[in-house]
Amino acid sequence: xxxxxxxxxxxxxxxxxxxxxxxxxxxxxxxxxxxxxxxxxxxxxxxxxxxxxxxxxxxxxxxxxxxxxxxxxxxxxxxxxxxxxxxxxxxxxxxxxxxxxxxxxxxxxxxxxxxxxxxxxxxxxxxxxxxxxxxxxxxxxxxxxxxxxxxxxxxxxxxxxxxxxxxxxxxxxxxxxxxxxxxxxxxxxxxxxxxxxxxxxxxxxxxxxxxxxxxxxxxxxxxxxxxxxxxxxxxxxxxxxxxxxxxxxxxxxxxxxxxxxxxxxxxxxxxxxxxxxxxxxxxxxxxxxxxxxxxxxxxxxxxxxxxxxxxxxxxxxxxxxxxxxxxxxxxxxxxxxxxxxxxxxxxxxxxxxxxxxxxxxxxxxxxxxxxxxxxxxxxxxxxxxxxxxxxxxxxxxxxxxxxxxxxxxxxxxxxxxxxxxxxxxxxxxxxxxxxxxxxxxxxxxxxxxxxxxxxxxxxxxxxxxxxxxxxxxxxxxxxxxxxxxxxxxxxxxxxxxxxxxxxxxxxxxxxxxxxxxxxxxxxxxxxxxxxxxxxxxxxxxxxxxxxxxxxxxxxxxxxxxxxxxxxxxxxxxxxxxxxxxxxxxxxxxxxxxxxxxxxxxxxxxxxxxxxxxxxxxxxxxxxxxxxxxxxxxxxxxxxxxxxxxxxxxxxxxxxxxxxxxxxxxxxxxxxxxxxxxxxxx
Numbered sequence: 066x067x068x069x070x071x072x073x074x075x076x077x078x079x080x081x082x083x084x085x086x087x088x089x090x091x092x093x094x095x096x097x098x099x100x101x102x103x104x105x106x107x108x109x110x111x112x113x114x115x116x117x118x119x120x121x122x123x124x125x126x127x128x129x130x131x132x133x134x135x136x137x138x139x140x141x142x143x144x145x146x147x148x149x150x151x152x153x154x155x156x157x158x159x160x161x162x163x164x165x166x167x168x169x170x171x172x173x174x175x176x177x178x179x180x181x182x183x184x185x186x187x188x189x190x191x192x193x194x195x196x197x198x199x200x201x202x203x204x205x206x207x208x209x210x211x212x213x214x215x216x217x218x219x220x221x222x223x224x225x226x227x228x229x230x231x232x233x234x235x236x237x238x239x240x241x242x243x244x245x246x247x248x249x250x251x252x253x254x255x256x257x258x259x260x261x262x263x264x265x266x267x268x269x270x271x272x273x274x275x276x277x278x279x280x281x282x283x284x285x286x287x288x289x290x291x292x293x294x295x296x297x298x299x300x301x302x303x304x305x306x307x308x309x310x311x312x313x314x315x316x317x318x319x320x321x322x323x324x325x326x327x328x329x330x331x332x333x334x335x336x337x338x339x340x341x342x343x344x345x346x347x348x349x350x351x352x353x354x355x356x357x358x359x360x361x362x363x364x365x366x367x368x369x370x371x372x373x374x375x376x377x378x379x380x381x382x383x384x385x386x387x388x389x390x391x392x393x394x395x396x397x398x399x400x401x402x403x404x405x406x407x408x409x410x411x412x413x414x415x416x417x418x419x420x421x422x423x424x425x426x427x428x429x430x431x432x433x434x435x436x437x438x439x440x441x442x443x444x445x446x447x448x449x450x451x452x453x454x455x456x457x458x459x460x461x462x463x464x465x466x467x468x469x470x471x472x473x474x475x476x477x478x479x480x481x482x483x484x485x486x487x488x489x490x491x492x493x494x495x496x497x498x499x500x501x502x503x504x505x506x507x508x509x510x511x512x513x514x515x516x517x518x519x520x521x522x523x524x525x526x527x528x529x530x531x532x533x534x535x536x537x538x539x540x541x542x543x544x545x546x547x548x549x550x551x552x553x554x555x556x557x558x559x560x561x562x563x564x565x566x567x568x569x570x571x572x573x574x575x576x577x578x579x580x581x582x583x584x585x586x587x588x589x590x591x592x593x594x595x596x597x598x599x600x601x602x603x604x605x606x607x608x609x610x611x612x613x614x615x616x617x618x619x620x621x622x623x624x625x626x627x628x629x630x631x632x633x634x635x636x637x638x639x640x641x642x643x644x645x646x647x648x649x650x651x652x653x654x655x656x657x658x659x660x661x662x663x664x665x666x667x668x669x670x671x672x673x674x675x676x677x678x679x680x681x682x683x684x685x686x687x688x689x690x691x692x693x694x695x696x697x698x699x700x701x702x703x704x705x706x707x708x709x710x711x712x713x714x715x716x717x718x719x720x721x722x723x724x725x726x727x728x729x730x731x732x733x734x735x736x737x738x739x740x741x742x743x744x745x746x
Contacts, residue, residue, distance in 0.1 A: 105484070108737065111542035112730035116479040119167075120461050122449040124234065124396060125174040126442030128203065129449065129461075130156065131475070132166055138725050140166040142179060144203040147463060156205045161725075162718070164197065170229070172270055173238040175203045178211065178229050184688050184720060192688040192720065198227055198242065200270035209273055211242060230265070231290035234396040234443055238270050241290055246281040263288075265296055286316060291349040292397035297321050297371060298344050298354060299328060318344055320371050323352060331369065332356075337657065338563075342367065342377075346391055346400050355380065355391055355400050362563035363387050366403045381413055387560050394419065395441045406560060408491035408503070409534040410435055426450060426464065429471055432457075435535060453477070455489035455507075458536045485510045487544035491534060494587035496580050500556070504584060505532055507540045507550040508593075519744055520549040520594035522584045522614075522622070526605030528570025528577065531560040542733050543602070548740075549593050555580035555610075570606055571634060572660040574668040578613050585614075585621045597623060598744040602736060604628040605692060605721065612670035612677070612700065619678040624743035626736045628684045629692050629721050632671040632700040634659055640693050671696075674703035680710040682739045684732050686719030712739075 113134075120131040127147055132140045138161030143153040159166045159181055169179040178200050184192040198211040212227055231241035246261050264281030265288050268274070279288060279296055289298035299319040314336035319328040331354070332342035344356035353368040365382035369375055381388055381403045392402035392412055402414035414420035419438070426436055430452050439461070440449040446466050453459030459477035464470070476482055487510045493501040508515050521543050525532045532552045540550040554561070557570030557577035567573035585601070588594035601622040603611035608630025615625050631637055638659050659665070666672055681704055685697040697713055704711035714735065716728055723729055740746075 107542055107545045108730045108734035109726075110480040110484065111538045111545065112733045113478070113480045113726045114724065114729070115458070115477050117461070117475045117477055119169065120439065120449060120451075120475070121168075121170050122440040122442060122447065122463075123171045123174050123203075124443040126444075126447035127174065128171075129474075130169045130171065130177055130203070132169065134726060135161075137161045137727070138165050138719070142166060142169045142177070144177070154204050156203055157199070157201050157208075165724070167196075170232070172200070172229070172232050172240055176238045176270060177201050177203060178232075178240065178270060180228070184690070186688070191693070192690050194690065196227075198229070207271060209270060211268060211270065211273070212244070227263075230288055230296075231292060231294055232396060233267075233294055236294075240268055240270060241265055241278060241294060241296070242268055243288055244281075289344065289347055289354075291347040292399065293349050295321075295349070297347045297349075298331065316343075318342070320344075320354065322372055323349075331371075331375070339364065342369065344369070346393065346398065347371070348400055357389070359563075363561075364389055366391065380415075383407075385561070387562065389560065392438075394438050395445050396443050406531070406533045409433070422448075422466070426471065430462075453536055455535055455537075456486040458538075484545075486536075486541055487512075489534060489537065489540065494551075494553075494584060496556075496583045498579075500580075502553055502555060502580050502583065503561075504551055504553040505534065505540075506593075507537075507544045507552075509544050509547050509549070515549055516592045517595045518549045518593060519547060519598035519740070519746065520551070520588050520600075521740070522581060522588070522599075522601045523550050523552045524555060524581050524584075524601070524603045524607040524610040525552065525558070526603070526607045527559065528557045528606040529559045529566075530606075531558040539602070539604075539733075543737070546737050549588065551584050551588055553580055553584040555584075568660070569658060570610070571631075571658070571668060572664060574613060574664060575617075578610060578617050581610050581614050582618050582621055598746065600624040600626065600740050600743065602626040602628075602740075603630065606631065608683075609670070612681070613668065615677045615679060615681075616670050616673045619676055622679060624679050624740050625677070625681045626684075626739065627681065627697075627700075628723070628732060629686065629689055630670075630683065630696060630700070631692050632669065632696045634665050634669045636671075636696065636699065637692075638665075640695075671700045671703050674700065674709060675707040677704060677707075677709055680739070680743050681712070682736060683711065683713045684723070684736075685713065685715050686721060686723055686728075687715060687717040688720045691721040 118132045120129055122129055128144055130144045132142055135141055140159055142157040144156050145153045157179055163183045164181045167180045167182050169177045172178050181197045183195050187193050200209045200211055227243040227245055229240045229242045233239045243263055244266050246264055262281035262283035263285040265279035266275045267278050284301045284303050286302045287300035288296050291297045301317045316334050318331040320331040334341040334343040342356050342358045344354040346355045352371050354371055355368050357364045358367045360382045364387035366380040366388050367377055368380050369377050383405050386405050386407055388403050388405040390404040391400050392404055394401050401416040401419045402412055404412045423436055434452045434454050437451045438448055439451050448464045450462040450464050451459055458481055461474045463472045463474050487507045489505050489507045492506045493503050496502050531554045543550050555577045556565055556567050557573055559566055567576055570577040585599055589596045599622055601611040601614055608627030611625045611627045612630055615622055638656050683697045683701055685694045687694050701711040701713040719725055719728055
């Protein structure tokens with residue numbers, strides 16, 4: 066059986082599975098050229114939420130659980146046996162109004178723990194986030210709420226319902242989980258009416274029998290287990306239990322030596338400048354904590370011994386980019402390697418068996434792919450593998466280490482099966498000062514070189530973020546519609562170290578926006594873009610960059626599309642006193658990030674609406690906590706007052722991500738029509 070045939074079988078199977086829940090469509094026919102096919106609705110296909118996400122393998126290796134979208138922001142969790150002829154079973158469904166499923170994982174061969182996120186509108190505070198943790202059997206029976214509270218609270222900084230930090234593989238259906246205690250909780254009153262904060266309980270997910278493991282603390286923010294039922298690391302935000310306290314970006318970490326209940330100081334970590342050691346995993350065999358710490362201005366992976374000596378050892382560093390991920394595997398989540406992104410994402414495996422296995426799988430899966438071991442059975446004899454690339458949204462595979470068989474399982478985006486996608490090529494272009502800026506260039510599918518195309522510069526959000534190689538639904542849509550797309554990792558992007566980050570994309574906006582403008586100049590200089598058909602599209606900070614680019618130089622771009630953009634830095638700083646505080650960041654923290662001085666005025670596009678001479682299209686969700694919808698309303702009203710052209714599209718019930726297939730389809734369809742109209746196409 067050829068690889069293409071296997072993909073087709075997987076797509077047909079996926080269509081059968083999803084017909085129960087969301088009517089997903091599979092591939093299996095001939096290649097569809099999205100730019101040419103009259104019957105192909107590119108906006109709907111690329112705007113559709115992934116048909117399969119968050120897949121996990123059961124401890125016995127015989128079943129999987131995955132999420133699939135329903136209407137709006139709703140999702141359903143299905144379990145599926147890997148036995149031939151098996152059919153999916155609905156385990157849990159969330160309507161998205163307001164509960165939204167985030168992920169499910171196995172705690173026994175027949176038992177799941179799932180996390181749901183909720184945004185609760187508040188007339189004073191705006192959208193308030195909280196979470197629920199629930200447990201349910203694979204067939205949907207025996208539903209239990211594991212969170213200590215079913216609603217949000219403002220007792221301290223904790224708004225979450227807790228999380229499972231150890232699935233206790235040796236204990237069927239039992240877990241260690243953090244729980245938020247408040248004085249009026251039924252569970253909290255077991256320990257006294259004044260006890261509150263974040264603690265850890267051992268919980269039987271089937272009947273809710275529980276026992277206390279770590280006393281709740283108002284200063285506690287996180288706990289790390291060693292994967293064997295022992296809490297070894299505690300993260301503290303001193304003073305966070307006080308009613309007037311807000312997170313200032315500093316966390317203090319404590320650790321325990323083996324067998325000791327006493328806490329010792331391990332490190333401090335500062336979010337503001339990423340200094341200090343941030344532990345993220347414990348290896349009980351080596352008795353070390355793995356974590357991140359800067360070396361020469363870039364994040365590297367270190368390990369620190371959890372004994373009296375606290376020996377620190379560099380595990381891996383890259384001279385060009387941050388090493389930003391640990392590769393973990395198995396029910397105990399053991400660390401087997403690290404990962405970093407240069408032009409493409411790379412992994413370095415320490416475990417020789419895993420290194421050999423991934424090398425063999427890379428040869429078995431054709432083309433350049435990003436391979437990841439997503440999950441494993443308890444004995445690690447059966448693995449769940451994800452493989453994807455720039456031209457492939459992704460496929461889940463099942464690999465049996467005993468039989469050495471690799472089986473194609475389910476595709477991630479069924480609506481794009483059989484559709485020819487565009488290559489996303491790493492390039493560099495010169496900034497105004499000659500610095501080489503890394504970027505990704507996507508040309509329409511099948512086009513190797515181009516001249517005079519309509520084109521888009523697509524800066525990423527953040528600004529503390531970066532683009533990476535792989536599938537990107539936004540750039541793929543515009544490429545399918547015939548646009549060339551350039552995505553710059555401008556100075557102000559994260560991932561390249563302190564020198565590249567500058568003072569961040571707001572405080573150093575002139576450098577960041579200069580690099581974005583240089584991307585447009587490069588497209589024209591190379592002959593790729595028709596200068597009369599060059600636009601800019603961005604989401605979040607990318608939307609800010611799109612608008613501010615039109616302020617800084619009104620002659621480069623002929624149209625601006627901004628999704629959930631920051632437009633007024635002073636207003637953003639002021640908003641941090643209410644909505645942003647709910648994200649655990651203090652007004653002082655946000656204010657320091659944004660900074661003060663002349664850039665507050667000069668770097669705010671809403672302050673210079675009169676300089677924008679091209680039409681502007683804005684999209685924004687009414688429940689956006691990252692960037693208030695007032696930012697887009699202010700921008701559009703200022704543009705209208707200055708005689709400019711502005712259209713604002715809003716949704717009352719959506720947040721920053723617009724995680725709704727219909728909304729995303731609308732964004733794509735209207736932005737495409739808007740750009741074509743502005744370009745005279």
